[in-house]
Amino acid sequence: MSAAAKDWWLRLVWLVAVFGAIVVLAPQPELTDRDMYVTFGRRIIVPDCSDVSCMRVLIGWFLERFPGTDVVKWSTYAVLANAAAALAVRRLSLTLGLTARAADFAMWFDALGFGPLFALFNPYTADPLMFALGAWLTDLLLRGRRGLPTALAAIGIFAKEFAAAPLWIVTIAAALRRDWRTAPSLLACALTVTLVWLSAQAALMVLFNYSLGDNPSADFLHGAYLAKWMRELSPRLALVAMVAEFGVLYLLFAAGLRLASADLRALVLASIPAALLLAYVQQPDRALWNFHFLVVPVAMLVVDRADWLMAWSVFVFYAAANLRFGAQLAAVPSAGLPMMLSFVLGLLMVVRTWRESPPRPIRVEGSRP
Amino acid sequence: MTRRQLAAVFLVNAIGYLCVATILVDRGYRRQLAARTGVNAYGYRGVARVGKTSGERRLVVVGGSFAFGSGLQYADTIPALMSGPLGRQPQPVHVANLSEPGAGAGTFVRALNDYAYLLPDVILIVDGYDPPSGLPPGGGRRASAVFRDIGYLPALPSGLVSPAAVSTDVDPLFDDSRHEDPGGCAGLFAERCDAMAAAVEWGLARKTAVVVVTPPAVSRRQAAEQRALLTALAGRFGSDDRLHHVNLQVPGALEDGLSGARRITREAAESCARQLVAEVLTILNGR
Secondary structure, eight states: OOHHHHHHHHHHHHHHHHHHHHHHOOOOSOOOOOHHHHHHHHSOOOOOBBBBTTTHHHHHHHHHHHOOOHHHHHHHHHHHHHHHHHHHHHHHHHHHOOOHHHHHHHHHHHTTHHHHHHHHHHHHHOOOOOOOHHHHHHHHHHHOOOHHHHHHHHHHHOOOOOGHHHHHHHHHHHTTTTTTTTTHHHHHHHHEEEEEEEEHHHHHHHHHHOOTEEEGGGGGGGGGHHHHHHHHSOOHHHHHHHHHHHHHHHHHHHHHHHHHHHHHHHHHHHHHHHHHHHHHSSSSHHHHGGHHHHHHHHHHHHHSSHHHHHHHHHHHHHHHHHHHTEEEEEEEESSSHHHHHHHHHHHHHHHHHSSSSSOOOHHHTTOOO | OHHHHHHHHHHHHHHHHHHHHHHHHHHHHHHHHHHHBBBOTTTSSOOOOOOOTOOOOOEEEEEEEHHTTTTTTTGGGGHHHHHHHHTSSSSSSEEEEEOOOTTTTHHHHHHHTGGGGGGGSSSEEOOOOOTTOOGGGGGGGGHHHHHHHHOOOOTTOOOOOOOOOOOOOGGGGTTTTTTTOOOOOGGTTHHHHHHHEEEEEEHHHHTTTEEEEEOOSSSSHHEEEHHHHHHHHHHHHHHHHHHEEEEEEOTTOOOOTTTSSSEOOOHHHHHHHHHHHHHHHHHHOOO
């Protein structure tokens, strides 16, 4: 086994161990989509299904192939998919030109972010797989692969529609960079995956009377899920939920954009339409984590410039806040203080970075001739 | 990927997107049509269902113009009036009206076969006024190859004629001015009786309760036909307690519509619906 493979396995073991401990300590959620996903997994096709999630059968179907209780199977899936997501973010960070140190930070900041930890608390969701696919597909596409990411996305859309998003993001980014050599093939991949999703939806509607039902996400002209979310949450709660999602990463991301290469900025810019759409049709505080694979690497450009103590201090406070907010661990103290401390240290980090003259932008390897 | 391969992928995508767009437009148009006529994407009147949930009970209605409710607003038709009280039962009953305007008894078995997936608990077979060999205008839903193949009735182009434009075509054999002796089910009414018996047999063979419904008679000859039919059915299936009969003889039930066609009055339709709901609930709750 090569040294790189050994390192990879070591990181996987660490991630699985950390996630496993969190799953054991996390309380049981009161409200989940368990019944829905398990039913879809057992029956694959549910005639007259009227929900936006009707076609999200992949994970339920896959997990039904294994013995064991639902909670064990879904928690194991969440642990493994979250670990895969963190490893994929590390690899993507390297592809995006970040240093190995920054890539390691990216892996841990990603692993202990709000999204993965919330999925460990409530594993009955397709989110962990989407977290992994987002980073993995983007990495494959940036490395010039077409067939494999298209096939993976075409399968992934049966877990959640977001699987098509990375293809569109990379395609739009290529167009923004006026990279007309790669943009057409990327567009072909994105169109094909989207067509697979639309065709499956149309076929299920015609043959099995599928519909979107009265789900607010489908009420596009009246604010979709965003309107429902805003109605049900007070402005204060909505703000807290949004801040908690990325925490100090918002600050580091904003500062990191200044240091990012034109290619990385193009990717960020290209993800805005998908992010806006997703935040509109889904619960915004959860939807935006899907874009972790861009937010985290950009933020790590700032973390990478900080000294060891400062970088790990920010991480510890950030992770502590998320263990409470995301994984809902009762043993962890209130998230307010660690989050505030992470912001203070993050701000210091940003100020220091700002004072330094920005380095030459980093280029994405292999994305352009 | 070569330029040629890329062009092929884009071409396949273009065709695919065109197909999906057509389906989505069709679904949208079908929703509008369904709101106006009650005919859903699967070609029957009622809330569209292709599956059956556990605990759900289902009533299907087969018939011609009378059961379809030609000349009436959808909400005023007998099956639509039944769907309210039946849907409010502790164990709701879903009503699917498979009738088509102009459809004679000869089409009933075909309709039941087309919708066998609905798994009815009770079948209402309405012996209406249309000639037994009668067909819906333009061939009805079966004129659509898509419907015949997959059960979905495209709205583009509209396969079903708007109910308001359909006149009730009364079987000429019901005309009292005719002189010849109809001779009951062994005579002139043989085709009608055989078709009705085949529809009844379809339901009973599937262990489903069947209710033969005789609507208000338009003539003495039709009243005689109804009696002959009931006698014939009793002779053939009399020992089967799943076979039931409801006689909808409401005085003054029929009136002439604006188009000159005869149609049931709103009051009579409500009375008929109440009678049928009571019978259906007796059957379902007694099982």
